[in-house]
Amino acid sequence: MLTAESVKRKCRELGADLCGIGDIALFEGTAPQRDPRRILPEGRCVIGAGFRVPRGLYNCMRDRTQFINYVPLGVKYYDEELAEIFLLRIAAFIEDEGYDACVQRNVSNLRIKGDKSQNPELTDTYELIYAEPVEPGKPAPDVILDFAQAARICGLGAKGRSGAILTPEFGPYVRFVFIVTDAPLACDSPFNRELCDGCGMCEHACPGHAIGAEGKDTWQCSVYYRGAHESNPFMTEEFLKDDPRREEILKGRYRFDAKSARQIYPELDFLPEFCGYAPCLCGRACETACYAHLKEVGLLEDR
Numbered sequence: 001m002l003t004a005e006s007v008k009r010k011c012r013e014l015g016a017d018l019c020g021i022g023d024i025a026l027f028e029g030t031a032p033q034r035d036p037r038r039i040l041p042e043g044r045c046v047i048g049a050g051f052r053v054p055r056g057l058y059n060c061m062r063d064r065t066q067f068i069n070y071v072p073l074g075v076k077y078y079d080e081e082l083a084e085i086f087l088l089r090i091a092a093f094i095e096d097e098g099y100d101a102c103v104q105r106n107v108s109n110l111r112i113k114g115d116k117s118q119n120p121e122l123t124d125t126y127e128l129i130y131a132e133p134v135e136p137g138k139p140a141p142d143v144i145l146d147f148a149q150a151a152r153i154c155g156l157g158a159k160g161r162s163g164a165i166l167t168p169e170f171g172p173y174v175r176f177v178f179i180v181t182d183a184p185l186a187c188d189s190p191f192n193r194e195l196c197d198g199c200g201m202c203e204h205a206c207p208g209h210a211i212g213a214e215g216k217d218t219w220q221c222s223v224y225y226r227g228a229h230e231s232n233p234f235m236t237e238e239f240l241k242d243d244p245r246r247e248e249i250l251k252g253r254y255r256f257d258a259k260s261a262r263q264i265y266p267e268l269d270f271l272p273e274f275c276g277y278a279p280c281l282c283g284r285a286c287e288t289a290c291y292a293h294l295k296e297v298g299l300l301e302d303r
């Protein structure tokens with residue numbers, strides 16, 4: 001018989017470091033475009049699984065010793081390989097018991113129109129697709145879960161000012177997948193506290209000033225993530241040599257929007273792309289600063 005315990009045991013067997021189960025009724029009030037009940041109308045709960053990303057990948061970038069491994073191992077591997085194998089295996093486990101399992105992986109270039117909660121690490125194709133609901137009152141395709149909301153409802157963590165989902169176990173160094181299911185599993189309590197204390201360390205650490213009181217400006221982030229700043233170790237004198245905005249851009253003072261960000265991407269070719277993923281040349285400084293802060297104030301489990 002499928003139980004919350006057997007599902008969690010299986011998640012851990014398949015490599016998850018964290019697992020929580022959230023009551024789908026707690027999504028009441030969610031915009032239809034992000035509501036798991038629009039994905040599986042008979043859904044009873046959402047299963048969340050978290051995978052730790054090794055600290056060393058961040059520390060190497062912080063110490064400016066290595067940048068090349070973070071994106072393939074810390075982003076792509078989790079979202080495109082581990083997540084897929086995990087989700088397909090856990091779906092088979094659930095479906096063998098007679099229930100449906102609608103698997104949800106993070107897709108960095110898929111977001112509902114106007115969503116600014118994710119760093120567009122890949123080409124932002126979805127914003128360009130025209131989609132409309134089949135009838136009024138229904139969401140346009142595709143319905144995409146808000147991972148931060150789902151993590152909170154599953155009791156796993158909560159979003160910080162930087163936009164990252166923070167967990168007591170791994171701070172921001174974790175990536176998530178979710179499964180919407182009609183299996184009647186016992187649910188965990190939602191994550192009812194805040195790990196983010198508004199310290200502002202993420203804001204100060206970002207070389208592009210992409211984080212403010214209202215959260216992260218993802219277009220600003222996408223440009224500085226790709227290295228348009230003076231702390232980029234691969235910066236050259238040739239970069240934007242004849243552009244009057246050069247100094248302002250290098251110091252992170254220039255404000256980018258979707259159009260100006262897209263225009264500058266071709267100049268940000270300091271390292272080769274990896275399977276379509278832009279290299280990370282800001283070192284995810286916001287998350288490294290956040291991790292250090294949470295550790296210092298005792299909000300992270302000591303490992």
Ligand code: SF4
Nearest residue numbers: 206221225282285286
């Ligand atoms: S530090 Fe990097 S990932 Fe974080 S907000 Fe700034 S540019 Fe984006």
Ligand code: SF4
Nearest residue numbers: 160196199200202290
């Ligand atoms: S660095 Fe501070 S303000 Fe930023 S997300 Fe972490 S705890 Fe919140």
